[in-house]
Amino acid sequence: MKKIAVLGWELPPIFTGGLGIHTLNLYQRLAKFYDIDLYLPYFERVHINYPFNLKFIDFRGKFSYSYESSRDFYDIVRAYNEALVEKFDMNNVGLIHAHDWITFIAASRIKQKYHIPLVITFHSTEYDRSGNFYPQKRIIEIEQIGIDSADTIITVSNYTKCILLKNYKCAKDNIVTIYNGVELELFYVTNKDYNLKNQIIYFGRLTPQKGPKFFIEAAIKVLNQNEKVKFILAGRGEEMDKLKSIATEYLNKNIFFEGFVSLKRAKELYAKSDAFVLPAVSEPFGITVLEAMVAGTPIIASKNTGVAEALKNILISDFWDTDLIAEYIISLLKYKALRKQLGEQGKFEAMKFNWDRTALNTLEVYKRYL
Amino acid sequence: MKKIAVLGWELPPIFTGGLGIHTLNLYQRLAKFYDIDLYLPYFERVHINYPFNLKFIDFRGKFSYSYESSRDFYDIVRAYNEALVEKFDMNNVGLIHAHDWITFIAASRIKQKYHIPLVITFHSTEYDRSGNFYPQKRIIEIEQIGIDSADTIITVSNYTKCILLKNYKCAKDNIVTIYNGVELELFYVTNKDYNLKNQIIYFGRLTPQKGPKFFIEAAIKVLNQNEKVKFILAGRGEEMDKLKSIATEYLNKNIFFEGFVSLKRAKELYAKSDAFVLPAVSEPFGITVLEAMVAGTPIIASKNTGVAEALKNILISDFWDTDLIAEYIISLLKYKALRKQLGEQGKFEAMKFNWDRTALNTLEVYKRYL
Amino acid sequence: MKKIIFFFEVHQPRRIRPYRRYEIGKAHEYFWHDKNKEILSRIISKSYIPMTKFLIENNFPCSISISGILLEQLIELNSPILDLFKDYFKSGLGELVGETYYHSLASIWDDEEFSNQIKFQEETLIKIFGIKPVTFRNTELIYSDHISEVVKKLGYKNILAEGTDEVISKYNPNYKYTSVSNLNLFLRNYRLSDDISFRFSNTTWNEYPLFADKYAKWIHLTPGEVINLFMDYETFGEHQWKETGIFEFMKHLPKELRKYGIELSTINSFAESSGSKGQISIQKIISWADTERDLSAWLGNDLQKEAFEFMRSLKGNKNMHVWRSLQTSDHFYYMSTKHFSDQEVHEYFNPYKSPYLAFIYYTNILEDFQRTYC
């Protein structure tokens, strides 16, 4: 039986970013079908039993000092990729699956060397991450290398697929969209009550990409009409101070910055809010949308949010149209029926995004080569 | 690419029994992985597009008159199997998957003839169907032939697996349990209210196998203490008159026979009942349990109900222990918290039974041979 | 001698426009003139004109109701269809059927409001066609004993209702019955009606293609005295495109029926010539909508209920015509969130795509209406 070599970056419980959650949920299912080697950067403390083989790539030797400290992220990625190529165990591998630009250099070189089919997944593109402000050319080049080398490209939404088609050289027929699942256990709220809570929530990093600025703009427009409402921004990020200066008039009176929140606190915030707003400038998928929906919370999301394309029971706006976002918020505050219907139908809709389906669809891609 | 030949019996919308629902949900997913020939008895009117190939076996020639009318079911099955063997299209088939005894004769003969790997699924055994009263020996023999010929046996629960191990000659290592999914769309109820409804429901055929008699016995025990409760038996079956005679004292006052109910009516009944009771004598899976749970209804099920082994948020009793069943009913009527907690947690638990998982697990079996 | 009756519902709402909150208190024009005109023009040219010409040219008798809210729009558009309708009714072949002017749900919550809207429709029909109807068809066949009482008091002789599964489990729909209010009651035969209006062009239907001879045979084999085929007028040319052969089918149908001695009729002429099979009481409200055949297409979810209550609360205002135009059932239909196949039907007809937007625009408008006219 041929093996699958997965080039990864993170894995819960060590790092629980979106990519890590995807990696764990996908490969614990696929491990029943294939022998899987999962390559990861060296971590000091992983001693959990996974159903796949962990291959830790120690690339600290590439630096004269500890990699955690001073090198910039790009250099760390290069070092990781270099070490990956050197230490790659070719034995019996039938397919390589590489996740995001942080593994694409290695993926491309390994493919060149051994001529094994390559599948790559874009969980995001440099255009998303930069929020279209100064995308790094050197990273875009690496993404293009990945595209050029890949036999199949997986994107997490048609939205991301369109970004690839628009900004990179790549063929439409090579791209497959596969949606992520949502972790029900963490966010499911039984029987949310839809009484008015006068609270609206934003949850995400405070970076231009996610559009917290537009959340605050919409908040101010609502507050100019109704001072009873609380707007909560949960999450950290480099924009914090700038955002606070925009919110100034209402800061700590109606607009609150929660900073980092645990998953438990996130669930609590979802459950206690009348709406979750994600005015993302560019969001390849938007798992928080599904999480909030599973908690029964009505959603206002931007058109540039990948998962929105697959959802009916949400309200959609342009990210910059804070007039419209404010109007949606006011309607939600005003009409319980709107909160309830969106919340309940939305919960049901979101629950259909399960990781079994993601695994099935990924298997379908693998089947082309194995 | 090798094909999979599926020996089936029914398919929605023509027949929508449990086997038909299983066949449709499973193969519309697996059709993405394999070219699938689905063999079915000849039906006059199927003109729907499925993602797999339908192969209709017309076996009316085996009789001198129309098969629908007078021959007994066993003879029809024999004729279907005979015709199946004759008309089987061997070209490029890599695996045969046969469902229930009604296809096992053909499966065994085709395997003998072409030496193709054979997977069989038991959706029920003769012991279940007969409710342990006079199981037909000739059918058990056919089931044994299926077992003897199969490379892997799939059962829909460990409960059924145990029946096989106990009553047939078969090896434990050959058997894999794969649970069914539930069709969310049909039964999901948003925010059930758990106010007292004074209504308890049984939904299933009125046959000894499903234990409606024990439902009535428990009902009478409850009614002797509380005359406000309504007990509804939804479904038809040969036991109807006998059951009415047991219910006599309370008939049409507290105990009602609804006869045939549509899915829509079933959902309504689930939603408007304080509990769903299935005191099955032998139930390989028990999809109605999941359906009622998805509708948010508390469950009392017998130990001899396959799906019960995989559920935590239900109440379980011996089917004959109508004292205990009655006590559970009274507690449910008495304590809203019990209804609500069982209903809400149960809904969440049942929703995890999705057909994607069933398909993944079935793929895992196929993978052994293809 | 068996008869078949074709009854057609001719109706298009004044859809409201995507009305934003910032307009509240400022803009009082609620209706989506461009969209309504665009849709209506398409329907007129694809369906209303060819179908009405067909009726005239083929001397095809049938019963027809045309909502007032549609007539208004036809007049505004200055469309030739209005003259065609007049021609058809002048020919005496057709029967003009009454309803509520606004194609509303008034029947289920306010007898007075209901009666007023019926009377207004009568006046309109008299003004335009010179005809006072004697047959009544309520919005989407919404019906109950109580509704028939109100209609009876207004002087009608005949009324239509859906032959729901429950009704036809007790009564063969293919007869004339009597309502508890003592009107002649006609029950729609939904299977045979749907064969034409829904299934006609469905290539996966096992009876596809449906030709007039086969259909005539089915009618012949169906026991009863009168087969009531009630459907939207848009069936012809819009739901079933011309290319499906629907007009050819209709054209050949009368002569195929004649082979079995079956004739076409209108509701009232049948009613006058035929006896009642008995009385039927229908206490719970039924309709022809969705698979539920109840009110759930319009008042099935919380959005619909909250919007409906809000609208009702504005009774007694200074702009009754607009308020009543906001009562048209379609506005609530667009807010439906039903699952399954019905959802697709709802979506097909929903100009806002989303039931949530339908609700938001509608309540925005009511807020303005309340401020401006109450």
Next chain:
Amino acid sequence: MKKIIFFFEVHQPRRIRPYRRYEIGKAHEYFWHDKNKEILSRIISKSYIPMTKFLIENNFPCSISISGILLEQLIELNSPILDLFKDYFKSGLGELVGETYYHSLASIWDDEEFSNQIKFQEETLIKIFGIKPVTFRNTELIYSDHISEVVKKLGYKNILAEGTDEVISKYNPNYKYTSVSNLNLFLRNYRLSDDISFRFSNTTWNEYPLFADKYAKWIHLTPGEVINLFMDYETFGEHQWKETGIFEFMKHLPKELRKYGIELSTINSFAESSGSKGQISIQKIISWADTERDLSAWLGNDLQKEAFEFMRSLKGNKNMHVWRSLQTSDHFYYMSTKHFSDQEVHEYFNPYKSPYLAFIYYTNILEDFQRTYC
């Protein structure tokens, strides 16, 4: 000089038996004697006896609380463990800590009931051990300013609380503090406590295996004056089996600590010799239970709330001892339906396997109690 304090909670409930509805009004014996005896005997021989012997043999100082409801059962069982405990406290190494006799949740709903249960426990401790405690540890470290006020009034000097994430985000738990009621307040160091009680034998833990030298070094590197290691007594021999090496670990720990000049202490002796780092106010109730560190382990769902309300409603009855024995927190813990890892913990301890059965048996019993004693 840094100190570490081991505090152990020794408690087993009187579990109720699977009490059927048909027994209501007939059977008034509620407790599951066989099961309780079986579990307790196992724990005594696997944990209580070896651990207490260990403490005595190694002159190991620590603070211990033993619930009254457990002491009753030890007396009934006539177990040698009672004499071992007496020996240990006679040695003067150990400190006996007070609590509610019934290990109940009385502190959160009734100050008088709470005080009575504390006093009853004091009387019991005096009777059995001849010792009146000065340190108080509430059920599962349930704590708030208000609770500390009540405890202060009863004459206690020291009290324990959980060092929750919120508390330790503001205060280093490794000091003695003062409660708003002016008691000496000790905060559990949950990470270092859990290293022993939860993670010690976890082979997938990256620090596995944990040896005394490594642990002593961690303690050494931890800033502060006192490390409060609070845990169940059953940790030793029951949760962590003898075979895991837990006793060897404990045996070597004092001398490894001594290498860094760290000594073991009891709560009160530390309290008397050391100053306060400052006052801490904790207004919302906290506990050491589950990951939430609140009351949700016992009152987190509707089952628990309904059962608790029912129990409370029976105040003022003719069988206070049984009623109070039904207040033991464990009864509510068994009704928890939390997800995740906690669920497994709950299930492990749940003798009925199902929270629903725990609820049904409990309410059945209350129904009988109500009939019989109210």
